Amino acid sequence: MPRVSKRKSEPVKSSEPSPKKITKEVERIDNFFASYANTSIGMIDPEGVEKLCSDLGVEHTDVRVLMLAWKMNAKKQGYFTQDEWRTGLKSLHADTLKKLKKQLPELQKEVANKDKFEDFYTFSFRYCLTEDKQKNLDIETACVLLNLVLGPTYSLQVDSFVEYLQNQKEYKVINMDQWTNFYRFCQEIEFPDLKNYDECLAWPIILDNFVTWLREKSTSA
Numbered sequence: 003m004p005r006v007s008k009r010k011s012e013p014v015k016s017s018e019p020s021p022k023k024i025t026k027e028v029e030r031i032d033n034f035f036a037s038y039a040n041t042s043i044g045m046i047d048p049e050g051v052e053k054l055c056s057d058l059g060v061e062h063t064d065v066r067v068l069m070l071a072w073k074m075n076a077k078k079q080g081y082f083t084q085d086e087w088r089t090g091l092k093s094l095h096a097d098t099l100k101k102l103k104k105q106l107p108e109l110q111k112e113v114a115n116k117d118k119f120e121d122f123y124t125f126s127f128r129y130c131l132t133e134d135k136q137k138n139l140d141i142e143t144a145c146v147l148l149n150l151v152l153g154p155t156y157s158l159q160v161d162s163f164v165e166y167l168q169n170q171k172e173y174k175v176i177n178m179d180q181w182t183n184f185y186r187f188c189q190e191i192e193f194p195d196l197k198n199y200d201e202c203l204a205w206p207i208i209l210d211n212f213v214t215w216l217r218e219k220s221t222s223a
Contacts, residue, residue, distance in 0.1 A: 028088065030097035035087045046087065048080040058103050065150050069109050072125045079132050120185070126151050127181045138175035141167050148184075156188040166212050173208055180206045194220075 038050035046054070055062045074090030076082055082090075094109065096102040113122045130139055130147055139147070145164045153160045163184060167173070183206050191199050196217065201210050 027092065027095075027097050031088055031091045032084065034091070034097060034099070034102075035082075035084055039084070044084065046082040051080055051082070057099055058106070060106075063150070065154075066106050066110060068126055068129070068150065069113050069122065070106075071129055072113070072122050073109060075125075076129065079129055123151055123185055124178075124182060127178055138177050139181075140175055141173065144176040144181070152185065152188065159188045159193050162194070162216060163212060166215050170211070170215070172211070176208075180208050183209060 035046065038046045038054050040047045040050060051067070052062055055064070055067060060066055070090060071079075071082075073093060074082055074086040076086050076090075091097060091102065094102065094105045096105045113119055126147060127139065130143055131137070145167055148160050148164060167176075187205070187209055194216070196213055199205075199213050201213070
């Protein structure tokens with residue numbers, strides 16, 4: 003029999019970054035954080051967020067800033083803790099301003115994914131609850147947020163709902179159930195004819211009233 007030469011098996015290379023490399027990345031992320039943090043509170047405050055937006059070349063009202071807060075799972079509007087900053091930027095592999103700026107379009111693509119968008123949409127409501135134990139958004143804030151988050155995809159529905167909210171007198175606030183069901187409404191209901199809207203199904207009353215208002219408006223027109 004011919005002799006079979008024994009070859010030394012090559013060590014399997016791990017695709018995971020080495021602990022040393024991770025440590026260096028975290029160090030750079032922390033240094034990046036320090037350039038915007040308010041040292042007296044150990045957090046990035048609204049002034050720091052404003053500076054970050056300026057450096058990124060975006061308005062502080064840009065939806066991408068909200069997406070960034072979502073990526074960090076930020077708890078308090080206008081503030082980023084060091085842990086939140088680490089979570090978001092490690093996930094984005096962005097340890098410098100240049101890298102973060104480059105990742106913004108990728109972040110938009112990620113949020114455009116249906117499952118991710120639903121999570122982002124829910125987060126945006128919670129993130130805008132600025133007071134302890136607050137559960138509802140005032141109508142004005144809800145309208146601004148709807149335009150920012152849902153307007154680019156469902157402009158006709160959002161424009162109509164915002165018009166209704168601004169003209170009705172019954173509701174002064176929007177709760178989470180109403181918020182999430184409006185997104186379901188946008189996805190499921192034919193618009194603007196509303197042919198498949200069934201008031202007997204489990205829709206919040208505010209949406210029944212919205213549909214009634216739309217139909218009356220259409221009839222009078």
